[in-house]
Amino acid sequence: MSNEIAILGVGMHPWGKWGHNFVQYGVAAAREALADAGVPWQDISFVSGGATIRCGYPGYVAGATFAQALGWQGAEVNTSYAACASGSQALAAARNKILSGESDVALVVGADTTPKGFLAPAGGYRPDDPDWVRFYLGITNPTYFALYARRRMDLYGDTLEDFAAVKVKNSRVGSKNPRARYRKCFSAEDVAASAMVADPLRLMDICATSDGGAALIVSSLEYARKIGKANAPRVAAISTVTPTFASSVVEMPDIATDSAAAAGVEAQAYRASLPVKAYEEAGLGPSDVDLAEVYDLSTALELDWIEDLQLAPRGEAAALLRAGDTTLGGKIPVNVSGGLACFGEAVPAQALAQVCELTWQLRGQAGDRQVAGARVGITANQGLFGHGSSVIVKC
Amino acid sequence: MSQKPQVPAIEGWHTMGAQPHLIGTQCERCGTYFFPKQSDYCRNPQCDSTDFREVELSRTGQIWSYTNACYKPPAPYVAPEPFVPFTIAAVQLEKEQMVVLGQVIEGVTVEDLKVGMPMELVLEALHETDDDIKVTWKWQPLGQ
Numbered sequence: 001m002s003n004e005i006a007i008l009g010v011g012m013h014p015w016g017k018w019g020h021n022f023v024q025y026g027v028a029a030a031r032e033a034l035a036d037a038g039v040p041w042q043d044i045s046f047v048s049g050g051a052t053i054r055c056g057y058p059g060y061v062a063g064a065t066f067a068q069a070l071g072w073q074g075a076e077v078n079t080s081y082a083a084c085a086s087g088s089q090a091l092a093a094a095r096n097k098i099l100s101g102e103s104d105v106a107l108v109v110g111a112d113t114t115p116k117g118f119l120a121p122a123g124g125y126r127p128d129d130p131d132w133v134r135f136y137l138g139i140t141n142p143t144y145f146a147l148y149a150r151r152r153m154d155l156y157g158d159t160l161e162d163f164a165a166v167k168v169k170n171s172r173v174g175s176k177n178p179r180a181r182y183r184k185c186f187s188a189e190d191v192a193a194s195a196m197v198a199d200p201l202r203l204m205d206i207c208a209t210s211d212g213g214a215a216l217i218v219s220s221l222e223y224a225r226k227i228g229k230a231n232a233p234r235v236a237a238i239s240t241v242t243p244t245f246a247s248s249v250v251e252m253p254d255i256a257t258d259s260a261a262a263a264g265v266e267a268q269a270y271r272a273s274l275p276v277k278a279y280e281e282a283g284l285g286p287s288d289v290d291l292a293e294v295y296d297l298s299t300a301l302e303l304d305w306i307e308d309l310q311l312a313p314r315g316e317a318a319a320l321l322r323a324g325d326t327t328l329g330g331k332i333p334v335n336v337s338g339g340l341a342c343f344g345e346a347v348p349a350q351a352l353a354q355v356c357e358l359t360w361q362l363r364g365q366a367g368d369r370q371v372a373g374a375r376v377g378i379t380a381n382q383g384l385f386g387h388g389s390s391v392i393v394k395c
Numbered sequence: 396m397s398q399k400p401q402v403p404a405i406e407g408w409h410t411m412g413a414q415p416h417l418i419g420t421q422c423e424r425c426g427t428y429f430f431p432k433q434s435d436y437c438r439n440p441q442c443d444s445t446d447f448r449e450v451e452l453s454r455t456g457q458i459w460s461y462t463n464a465c466y467k468p469p470a471p472y473v474a475p476e477p478f479v480p481f482t483i484a485a486v487q488l489e490k491e492q493m494v495v496l497g498q499v500i501e502g503v504t505v506e507d508l509k510v511g512m513p514m515e516l517v518l519e520a521l522h523e524t525d526d527d528i529k530v531t532w533k534w535q536p537l538g539q
Binding site: 120121123127130132133134135136137138139140142143146147148149150151154155195196197198199200201245246248249250255256257258259260261262263264265267 | 404406422430431438464466468470472481490494496511
């Protein structure tokens with residue numbers, strides 16, 4: 001029994017700091033995806049939205065908000081919130097609806113508008129809130145990414161030059177992506193000249209937050225055949241597993257990890273567990289993968305993900321990078337969209353944007369960014385509170 | 396040196412004195428440690444205990460990783476003016492099999508640290524108020 005669904009259409013509103021309402025970005029992305037699919041809006045029977053928690057009530061009910069904006073037509077709606085994995089969870093909801101036979105074609109859409117400045121916790125004295133505690137102690141978001149980066153340096157010998165090379169690689173390919181926000185080609189010197197934020201990470205090693213919107217039209221394989229799109233790329237797997245106790249890596253916003261002291265409990269690395277279910281579900285392995293879109297919240301984190309996806313043995317991602325294997329034209333190109341380095345994170349849209357890029361690549365429509373002969377792509381991302389995802393797209 | 400009394404920045408999270416310990420809890424049934432304290436439900440999926448005892452955690456461990464804060468964190472962090480960058484360490488506690496984050500004492504920079512280095516828990520000022528000095532746990536290279 002196949003769990004596959006077809007990706008009939010994709011669309012994205014360009015990422016940036018446009019200052020508009022998030023609904024506008026989602027509608028633009030949805031309309032582009034509908035036109036790309038050649039499916040009339042009236043035929044969509046399920047609308048699955050990724051929630052945004054920064055835009056008030058309309059953001060909490062994003063599925064309904066987008067459905068209303070596109071014009072109520074009686075479809076069923078869903079809204080998913082799973083931090084950075086919200087888009088993947090919205091996609092999983094659509095897949096369930098399609099595989100159960102309740103819907104034959106669905107819209108999946110996420111969009112966000114980001115505020116200026118720090119995302120600070122609520123005030124007062126609130127030691128029960130881990131987010132309040134860590135900020136009170138001076139531990140910000142870059143702290144966590146810097147801890148992971150420094151560990152790579154001390155354990156595997158990664159260097160600041162390696163991290164800068166990730167930025168240079170992604171900015172070069174991202175400069176060719178019309179939907180990316182940052183389109184300048186940065187040099188290693190540019191990275192080295194940027195301010196140190198959390199040693200060893202500099203400003204240009206860390207991704208920004210952006211406005212953006214992304215959408216997919218997905219359907220049953222039968223529906224795809226019916227409208228002459230039997231060869232459309234397919235979602236072969238979606239993993240949205242939670243961590244397994246005891247989680248061994250200190251994660252934002254926590255001040256400590258789980259304890260693995262109890263009998264029968266082992267320390268487990270969450271990121272590495274995400275693709276395992278995806279590979280199993282797709283019946284594919286790392287050697288089948290032609291390209292990967294990973295969540296490069298920092299340059300160094302891209303190297304962690306390469307190992308988590310088993311595209312390189314633990315500790316050897318930097319060697320892959322240095323050999324040019326992860327660049328466009330290399331053995332296993334990573335983040336040929338330009339990644340978060342060029343987009344900046346638009347939380348509920350980002351996991352869907354990764355799938356959009358894989359779809360263009362698998363159709364051979366990625367232009368100057370095209371990975372020759374791409375047939376299998378994988379995404380990976382991780383967010384707060386035990387949320388993460390990995391999606392495999394194949395043709 | 397200020398004559399103001401020293402009080403914990405966060406009440407009940409560590410003992411006071413020269414050899415301070417973090418205060419956590421331990422599940423009475425499976426032995427899992429929790430910091431911050433957890434006394435209502437055990438998060439080990441193999442255990443449904445609701446019985447916990449308060450315990451002092453090991454005050455020494457090894458560096459899991461480290462970094463610093465070059466920019467002033469937002470409130471509720473209370474930063475001195477002018478802002479002075481500070482170092483942060485994640486330290487692995489052997490017995491508890493867990494990693495605990497904290498600032499590193501003043502004067503220690505990332506150049507002084509290495510993954511695997513032994514560290515110990517001490518108390519140092521986090522910030523001052525009109526009435527007292529708020530102290531918190533910080534990591535210090537062992538024997539420094």
